[in-house]
Amino acid sequence: MTLSEEARERLADVVELQPTKNAELQDRWEMESGSEVHQYLENELGDYYYRDDNSLIRATPEAAELVDVEPGVEDDPDADGGPSRIRVPRLHARIVEVLAAPDEESESVVSVLHKLREEFDVDADAEDVRSGLQSLRRKGVVEVEYRTVPTFRLAVDREDLEVSVSDSD
Numbered sequence: 001m002t003l004s005e006e007a008r009e010r011l012a013d014v015v016e017l018q019p020t021k022n023a024e025l026q027d028r029w030e031m032e033s034g035s036e037v038h039q040y041l042e043n044e045l046g047d048y049y050y051r052d053d054n055s056l057i058r059a060t061p062e063a064a065e066l067v068d069v070e071p072g073v074e075d076d077p078d079a080d081g082g083p084s085r086i087r088v089p090r091l092h093a094r095i096v097e098v099l100a101a102p103d104e105e106s107e108s109v110v111s112v113l114h115k116l117r118e119e120f121d122v123d124a125d126a127e128d129v130r131s132g133l134q135s136l137r138r139k140g141v142v143e144v145e146y147r148t149v150p151t152f153r154l155a156v157d158r159e160d161l162e163v164s165v166s167d168s169d
Helices: 007-015 020-029 034-044 061-067 090-098 109-120 124-138
Strands: 049-051 057-059 087-090 142-146 150-154 162-165
Touching: 007 020, 007 034, 007 057, 007 061, 020 034, 020 124, 057 061, 087 090, 087 124, 087 142, 090 109, 090 124, 090 162, 109 124, 109 150
Parallel strands: 087 162
Antiparallel strands: 049 057, 142 150
């Protein structure tokens, strides 16, 4: 299957963002709906992606080789728990920097937003932070605790995680 330049770029996004979901790709690709993303995946990238047991979108090993992009998540077989390396947008990297550690009390989206604004003067809204936390959760870096509102903390120690910022913020 020969891919167009646009399809190669979008496949690189799938590799980089995996595990991901339609909404995240919809934002990245500036599409109107999750259905449009699904149709694109099926029609253009059907041989290069699959959905895991949690219905998250992942690239095949062949896809990663084809586009020569590092996967968004790399697991260390010797490490306990989550991934050892992630590649994420700048906002997500900053969330990792300010979010409560695994042994600390989890915190709300608003708490994380305030920390981001204080520490980095970030111009984000609560939905951006919520989306970032959920993306990091899917990557196994963040865990959620349900109290009155969902609260979050890192699932891995900061020093055991290498975070690189992807080119596309």
